[in-house]
Amino acid sequence: MNLYILVQFSLGALLSQVTAREIDYCYTSDQDPYLLMGTKTAYQFVQGRSRFPPVSNCSPIQIWILSRHGTRYPGKKSIAPLLTLSRLRDQIIYNHENRGNGRLCNNDFQALKNWYPYPSLNETFANELTRQGEQDMRLLARRLQSEFPDILRADPQINNYQIYKFRSSNTSRTRKSMEAFMDGLFNSRNAVPKEYTPSNDSLLHADKNCPEWDKSYDTDHVNDESDKFILGTEYQNLIQNVSSRLGFSHNINNESIGLMYDMCRYEKAWEINRLSIWCSIFNKQELKILEYLEDLNHFYYTGPGREINKKLGCPLVKDMFEHFRNLESGHDENEPKGIFYFSHTVTLQNFMAALDIDKDSTPLLASNYHSVTRRHYRTSMHGAFGTNIVAVFYRCSDVHSPNKVMFYINEIPLLMDGCKVGLCDWEFLKERFGRTAEECNLNFCFNPNDASVFNTYGFAYIFIIIHAILRSLFYL
Numbered sequence: 001m002n003l004y005i006l007v008q009f010s011l012g013a014l015l016s017q018v019t020a021r022e023i024d025y026c027y028t029s030d031q032d033p034y035l036l037m038g039t040k041t042a043y044q045f046v047q048g049r050s051r052f053p054p055v056s057n058c059s060p061i062q063i064w065i066l067s068r069h070g071t072r073y074p075g076k077k078s079i080a081p082l083l084t085l086s087r088l089r090d091q092i093i094y095n096h097e098n099r100g101n102g103r104l105c106n107n108d109f110q111a112l113k114n115w116y117p118y119p120s121l122n123e124t125f126a127n128e129l130t131r132q133g134e135q136d137m138r139l140l141a142r143r144l145q146s147e148f149p150d151i152l153r154a155d156p157q158i159n160n161y162q163i164y165k166f167r168s169s170n171t172s173r174t175r176k177s178m179e180a181f182m183d184g185l186f187n188s189r190n191a192v193p194k195e196y197t198p199s200n201d202s203l204l205h206a207d208k209n210c211p212e213w214d215k216s217y218d219t220d221h222v223n224d225e226s227d228k229f230i231l232g233t234e235y236q237n238l239i240q241n242v243s244s245r246l247g248f249s250h251n252i253n254n255e256s257i258g259l260m261y262d263m264c265r266y267e268k269a270w271e272i273n274r275l276s277i278w279c280s281i282f283n284k285q286e287l288k289i290l291e292y293l294e295d296l297n298h299f300y301y302t303g304p305g306r307e308i309n310k311k312l313g314c315p316l317v318k319d320m321f322e323h324f325r326n327l328e329s330g331h332d333e334n335e336p337k338g339i340f341y342f343s344h345t346v347t348l349q350n351f352m353a354a355l356d357i358d359k360d361s362t363p364l365l366a367s368n369y370h371s372v373t374r375r376h377y378r379t380s381m382h383g384a385f386g387t388n389i390v391a392v393f394y395r396c397s398d399v400h401s402p403n404k405v406m407f408y409i410n411e412i413p414l415l416m417d418g419c420k421v422g423l424c425d426w427e428f429l430k431e432r433f434g435r436t437a438e439e440c441n442l443n444f445c446f447n448p449n450d451a452s453v454f455n456t457y458g459f460a461y462i463f464i465i466i467h468a469i470l471r472s473l474f475y476l
Contacts (some may be wrong), residue, residue: 005061026105026241027280034284036380037265039345040295041346042071042272043136043386048411052147055423056405058396060148061327064320064339067140067388068348069177070133071269074262076126081255082263083117085278088256095247098454102247109307115277118270131269134180141184144412148392151337154186167195168342169204177386180344181413202442203319204343206312207302207350210445216308226296228366231255235293238286261290270387291380292369298379299364302354303350304379307333313350314440316341321437324393328403328426339471350388354436358382382409393426401425 027033035045074082093113096102121131124137145152154164166182168174175196179189186192200209205224207213216222229235243251244259260281267276282290319339326335352358359379362368390408398404403426407414413422418432 025280026108027277028105028107028111028275033269033275034287036291036378037268037287037385038291038379039298040262040265040269041380041384042132042269042298043410044272045096045386046303046381046384046387046410046460048408051299052408053413053421055394055396055404057398058394058404060151060392061395062323062337062393063144063148063151063324064341064391064393065144065388066316066341066343066348066351067127067137067177067181068383068386069171069173070136070180071130071132072173072387073120073128074124074266076123077120078262079123079126081259082121082266085263088260089113091115091248093232094437099247101249103245104280111275111277111278111428127171127173128177129180132270133173133177133385137177138184139282140388140411141181141192142384144390145185152185154188154191154262163336164192164338164340164344165195165336166192166340167197167204169347170197170199171344174204174344178340181340181342203315204341204347205248206442206445207346208303210312210442212445213308213312215277216306220300220306220308222299222300222306225300225366226293226366229293229369230365231298232369234289234369238282238289241283241300242286249269255305255332257290265268265462289369292364295377295379296364297374298345298367298383299377300348302346302353303377304353304359304397308436308444309350310353311440311444313347313352313354314436315442316347317352317354317433320391320438321434324391324403324405324426327393327395333350345379347385348387348389349383351449352382355433356411357416384410386410401427403427403454405429 011262035041050260089112092102092104093109093121096109097106140444166178168178175194178194182194183189183193197204199205202209225263239254239257239475242257246252260278264276264281267274268279272315279287302309304310323335323339338387360372362372364372364375388408390411391404392408394404394406396402398403405424405426406414406423407419408422415422418428419425
């Protein structure tokens with residue numbers, strides 16, 4: 001009898017372990033969920049938490065900022081597909097309740113049953129800034145003002161237009177981000193006249209005004225590596241595991257995976273203190289795989305994976321250098337104390353590529369997912385909603401190097417080669433990037449055989465031409 005009881009107890013324990021293993025993850029009870037969601041990561045999850053380190057024996061003279069807009073709603077083309085998740089949700093419920101399939105834990109399953117689309121998920125709010133996005137910009141401005149009170153302080157007695165320059169791309173979400181930032185800085189959205197730009201802006205929206213860049217998307221095979229990754233073992237296992245977890249006897253398509261992931265990260269960015277139940281569909285490793293897929297795409301689409309992206313980012317490098325050169329020459333009276341630009345992911349990624357920020361020793365490939373887990377290039381860290389790059393020009397008591405520039409990304413000092421924890425000698429920056437600024441033009445956008453080609457290969461062409469002339473003269 002005792003042996004029988006022992007056997008029954010052992011079998012029961014074994015079955016309970018099997019059942020427990022079937023539910024491989026419970027999102028609603030996870031105290032440390034994975035929050036890095038590529039370009040749709042909430043700013044609060046990647047921003048710096050510490051005060052800016054003091055720069056000894058130096059005074060800030062000017063602050064130059066390039067910021068992505070805050071959290072937004074999806075675009076028009078994305079809204080209708082996202083709303084189809086209601087039907088997919090119903091099928092998942094049916095799989096669990098009627099077919100006895102699926103491995104969502106009970107809390108996650110109940111939360112999914114209670115889910116409904118956000119009321120603002122409609123075309124009226126397409127691409128508009130969310131309330132969270134406005135708050136992100138407002139609080140960012142206040143933190144920067146507390147760090148640089150001497151140069152970020154509006155004076156109602158003088159013309160602030162001469163002291164501060166505000167400019168955004170020609171979209172609602174960037175304009176509203178700019179206004180929220182200004183409100184946080186000066187408690188007014190009208191403290192400084194705002195410089196709205198036309199749609200053919202080559203500074204903050206160069207990608208929208210460069211036909212050659214559009215054309216290069218196909219000719220450069222931008223999606224090759226991400227397409228290979230989707231067909232690879234890691235991603236195919238993800239599809240199989242997610243399909244089984246949701247109770248499907250067949251693999252769901254990649255479009256459904258993408259929609260669930262997008263809803264997960266949108267909802268988490270819209271309300272950072274609430275759970276998005278669509279994140280429960282994926283375990284932590286799967287979220288990292290989806291993050292890498294977007295990194296692969298942006299590495300070539302907007303980042304350092306293509307030379308044309310660096311060329312498209314040079315106008316902002318040129319703009320920053322022109323302001324800093326004026327300060328170097330002592331023309332402080334002609335320079336604003338703050339320059340604030342509000343733009344988009346592509347613009348920031350192009351700018352960072354031009355400055356070799358996030359440059360890895362090896363390119364991102366479909367085949368090296370496991371070997372680049374410590375990669376510099378991560379859209380979650382430097383491409384999230386509200387991502388900002390801050391460059392502060394300092395005048396110092398150092399006789400040999402009186403001018404310095406401090407770089408921050410998302411309020412964290414940028415570790416740039418040749419600089420000390422983000423603090424760079426201005427002479428070093430001129431030596432490293434001065435040519436990028438001086439030779440910058442976008443002629444290649446309209447005539448790829450014109451100036452941009454000459455700038456890259458000009459001396460080689462001159463040598464060939466001279467050599468040909470000499471040969472012809474010799475044989476005459």
